[in-house]
Amino acid sequence: MSRPDPGASSVALCAAPQRGGVGVVETRVLELPDGLELESGARLAPITVAYETYGRLAPDRRNAVLVCHALSGDAHAAGLHTPDDRCAGWFDDFIGPGRAFDTDRWFVICSNVLGGCKGTTGPSSIDPRTGLPYGLSFPVVTLRDMVAVQRRLVAHLGIDRLLAVAGGSMGGMQALRWAVDHPDAVASCLAIATAPRQSPQAIAFHEIGRQAIQADPAWRNGAYHAGPAPDAGLAVARMVGHITYLSEAAMQAKFGRRLRGKEEFGYDLGNDFEVESYLRHQGDAFTRRFDANSYLYITKAIDYFDLGRGERSLAAALARARASFLLMSFSSDWLYPTAQTRELLRALLLNGQDASFCEIDSAAGHDAFLLEHERMAPVLRGFLERVHGRWTGGGDGGEGGVLAQGRKGPEGEGSA
Amino acid sequence: MSPSENPARADHRQIVRLVERRAKVLDLGCGDGDLLALLAREREATGFGVEISAAAVRACLQRGLAAVQGDIAETVGEYPDGSFDTVILSHTLQELADPARVLDEMLRVGRDAIVSFPNFGHVAIRLSYVLRGRMPKSRVLPFEWYDTPNVHLMTVLDFERFCAARGIEILDREYLGGPFGRVPAVLANLLAETAVFRLRRRRYS
Numbered sequence: 001m002s003r004p005d006p007g008a009s010s011v012a013l014c015a016a017p018q019r020g021g022v023g024v025v026e027t028r029v030l031e032l033p034d035g036l037e038l039e040s041g042a043r044l045a046p047i048t049v050a051y052e053t054y055g056r057l058a059p060d061r062r063n064a065v066l067v068c069h070a071l072s073g074d075a076h077a078a079g080l081h082t083p084d085d086r087c088a089g090w091f092d093d094f095i096g097p098g099r100a101f102d103t104d105r106w107f108v109i110c111s112n113v114l115g116g117c118k119g120t121t122g123p124s125s126i127d128p129r130t131g132l133p134y135g136l137s138f139p140v141v142t143l144r145d146m147v148a149v150q151r152r153l154v155a156h157l158g159i160d161r162l163l164a165v166a167g168g169s170m171g172g173m174q175a176l177r178w179a180v181d182h183p184d185a186v187a188s189c190l191a192i193a194t195a196p197r198q199s200p201q202a203i204a205f206h207e208i209g210r211q212a213i214q215a216d217p218a219w220r221n222g223a224y225h226a227g228p229a230p231d232a233g234l235a236v237a238r239m240v241g242h243i244t245y246l247s248e249a250a251m252q253a254k255f256g257r258r259l260r261g262k263e264e265f266g267y268d269l270g271n272d273f274e275v276e277s278y279l280r281h282q283g284d285a286f287t288r289r290f291d292a293n294s295y296l297y298i299t300k301a302i303d304y305f306d307l308g309r310g311e312r313s314l315a316a317a318l319a320r321a322r323a324s325f326l327l328m329s330f331s332s333d334w335l336y337p338t339a340q341t342r343e344l345l346r347a348l349l350l351n352g353q354d355a356s357f358c359e360i361d362s363a364a365g366h367d368a369f370l371l372e373h374e375r376m377a378p379v380l381r382g383f384l385e386r387v388h389g390r391w392t393g394g395g396d397g398g399e400g401g402v403l404a405q406g407r408k409g410p411e412g413e414g415s416a
Numbered sequence: 417m418s419p420s421e422n423p424a425r426a427d428h429r430q431i432v433r434l435v436e437r438r439a440k441v442l443d444l445g446c447g448d449g450d451l452l453a454l455l456a457r458e459r460e461a462t463g464f465g466v467e468i469s470a471a472a473v474r475a476c477l478q479r480g481l482a483a484v485q486g487d488i489a490e491t492v493g494e495y496p497d498g499s500f501d502t503v504i505l506s507h508t509l510q511e512l513a514d515p516a517r518v519l520d521e522m523l524r525v526g527r528d529a530i531v532s533f534p535n536f537g538h539v540a541i542r543l544s545y546v547l548r549g550r551m552p553k554s555r556v557l558p559f560e561w562y563d564t565p566n567v568h569l570m571t572v573l574d575f576e577r578f579c580a581a582r583g584i585e586i587l588d589r590e591y592l593g594g595p596f597g598r599v600p601a602v603l604a605n606l607l608a609e610t611a612v613f614r615l616r617r618r619r620y621s
Binding site: 191324326342345346351352354355356357358359360361375378379381382383387389404411 | 465470474475477478479480481482483484485486491494495496499
């Protein structure tokens with residue numbers, strides 16, 4: 001598959017391998033036999049966590065960066081699983097020697113989320129009590145639960161405090177959750193193309209996807225593992241998702257009103273337009289790599305996300321965080337528009353917290369966070385160096401590196 | 417860029433002198449972060465920037481400075497009272513739609529504020545208008561009437577009167593320009609190209 005161009009590719013689509021990446025990697029597994037008590041109060045045990053790491057943990061253990069994936073991602077963020085792979089990991093453009101998350105400097109970790117279908121325990125995993133896949137008996141999980149599992153993984157890797165938690169979209173929500181739920185374990189939070197809470201519009205699009213899956217007769221209340229999967233429903237869910245990941249301008253540029261393999265309308269109900277073919281292809285491809293029940297559970301977890309819920313305010317929730325924040329949004333992203341990132345920024349500034357923010361001008365819509373690495377990389381690199389400089393005591397953390405000794409105020413170590 | 421290369425940035429040196437060692441500083445309209453980098457290097461300041469240009473904000477972040485992209489007048493209102501030692505507005509006051517309100521906000525957010533601006537009372541500017549009958553242009557005011565960002569130009573005298581009337585105390589003043597770089601206060605309104613003021617809210621006891 002050729003390298004995706006802006007506006008054509010989409011979330012977790014194939015990133016063609018580039019020269020100089022992390023090379024061949026393998027997904028590893030951590031078993032948590034005692035599992036976890038979930039936010040809902042239910043207990044889930046055991047839990048398996050699939051993860052990958054790139055680069056080396058420094059002797060002082062202050063160079064670990066956790067990258068969190070979005071709705072359809074997995075632990076395979078960078079590199080190849082075999083030398084002949086045509087697709088690299090989903091964030092390969094950003095992870096590797098000299099890249100935004102420079103594996104010569106940082107120890108990068110990525111794990112599949114709880115509820116997923118790529119190696120971490122989810123609804124398609126076997127329930128040890130029945131010997132059958134969980135299906136709908138899998139408990140509803142939240143982003144807080146996903147982050148709690150990641151916390152166990154990070155501890156297992158011998159890391160008390162992460163240099164950074166980074167992610168886009170749902171990954172950004174996890175990064176925010178990390179900063180608030182585990183303030184002592186996060187030196188910085190990179191929240192990209194995300195929001196302080198899932199908006200009603202974004203919930204609405206998820207609900208269409210869930211309804212499409214549940215309306216598919218093959219879904220059978222989630223107990224489809226012995227028979228055909230609800231591929232038609234899952235494909236529609238993915239098609240709706242793809243529309244929300246693209247901008248109107250990106251669709252104009254990529255497809256226009258061009259017809260697919262014909263000069264004239266078919267005057268039938270078949271496939272006429274390029275954009276239809278694209279969506280159908282994306283939908284079909286998705287059913288080959290994703291589990292419909294996982295889609296239901298993960299979209300639900302995103303919809304539940306509201307950082308200020310149960311708090312006096314969003315600012316009150318964020319005030320618990322001790323991390324430096326980097327917020328990044330994209331001008332044509334209407335799924336998580338800049339205004340929602342600005343709301344996060346306002347809360348952080350109100351608290352006197354260390355926050356940086358930039359909006360990248362891009363026509364690529366929400367997908368931009370996976371595509372605009374040329375403009376994102378210098379920002380990400382500079383920010384990580386600054387945070388590392390501050391943490392390790394005023395070393396060379398860029399030109400602001402002497403800020404490490406910040407003498408007072410909420411930006412100083414341990415005072416927020 | 418060294419201050420000598422860009423006359424509009426000659427005020428950076430003076431501003432650095434007026435900032436306390438290890439101060440927590442907010443630079444409004446920070447551009448690429450040159451002043452913040454200078455303050456970090458020479459004053460060990462903890463710096464934060466606000467800048468409207470996306471490319472300039474990215475440049476700040478790339479060099480390890482903290483910055484947020486946003487409109488100055490809007491963003492300065494987001495910070496809590498007294499959250500900075502010094503709030504800086506370098507060569508930008510004259511570009512603001514509501515300079516009085518921004519100054520009030522700077523003095524709320526910072527213990528003190530440092531403001532620099534081009535002096536429209538400079539003799540060359542006066543002569544340019546009077547003798548040539550043209551809108552003035554100079555080293556520090558290089559714009560044509562149709563493309564200038566400067567909507568609130570003022571003289572040193574105007575600004576001093578403004579401060580007196582608004583309960584703003586002038587703690588320090590530096591006047592830049594002329595062959596010696598500095599201009600004595602008595603001649604400032606006529607000879608200063610750029611004025612630098614350190615201000616604070618007057619306290620009545």
